[in-house]
Amino acid sequence: MKNTITIFMAVAFFSSILTVNSIEFQVGGGKGWVIPTSKDSTDLYDVWASKNRFNINDTLHFAYKKDSVLVVSKEEHAKCKSSHPIFFSNNGDTTFEIDRSGYFYFISGVSGHCERGLKMIVKVLEHENIAQTANQTSTNSSEAVSLKMDSTVCSQIVIIVGLISMLTVFV
Numbered sequence: 001m002k003n004t005i006t007i008f009m010a011v012a013f014f015s016s017i018l019t020v021n022s023i024e025f026q027v028g029g030g031k032g033w034v035i036p037t038s039k040d041s042t043d044l045y046d047v048w049a050s051k052n053r054f055n056i057n058d059t060l061h062f063a064y065k066k067d068s069v070l071v072v073s074k075e076e077h078a079k080c081k082s083s084h085p086i087f088f089s090n091n092g093d094t095t096f097e098i099d100r101s102g103y104f105y106f107i108s109g110v111s112g113h114c115e116r117g118l119k120m121i122v123k124v125l126e127h128e129n130i131a132q133t134a135n136q137t138s139t140n141s142s143e144a145v146s147l148k149m150d151s152t153v154c155s156q157i158v159i160i161v162g163l164i165s166m167l168t169v170f171v
Contacts, residue, residue, distance in 0.1 A: 023055075024058070025052060027061060033067065033118065035116050040117070045119065060098070064092055068108060069094045070082055070086075070109045071086040077106075080119065082107065090109065100124065
């Protein structure tokens with residue numbers, strides 16, 4: 001029985017270490033997905049994206065009115081036009097889940113909005129870079145609103161399970 005408990009505790013310990021946090025990012029922070037004003041730069045969303053570290057399973061939340069969000073190819077992003085987007089939503093409250101590493105190209109589907117700066121490039125880190133950058137992710141409330149799993153709680157669970165495992169082995 002003692003060996004079964006030890007094995008169970010070890011599995012729980014290592015499973016909790018491998019747990020990856022995911023974050024829901026509010027695109028554009030408090031401004032949301034809107035046409036940049038004249039005082040904002042036309043690369044407003046690229047600047048916002050460059051200040052964050054995106055990983056697989058993170059989500060991007062787009063809040064907007066009378067607009068849309070399209071995921072397009074690099075070429076379509078450069079032209080601000082897409083006849084066959086990879087992803088399309090126009091419900092005003094869009095959540096996009098990042099499912100792979102690499103680049104994602106977002107544009108507004110409303111005529112003229114992309115040309116006025118309503119577009120963004122997001123670079124997503126590969127799996128092996130996730131653990132290295134977990135602590136580098138911005139937690140500014142206007143940029144990243146919620147952790148889907150609180151890293152402090154996860155760390156505490158890892159410590160408790162590790163201590164229980166050690167006590168089980170040595171007692």
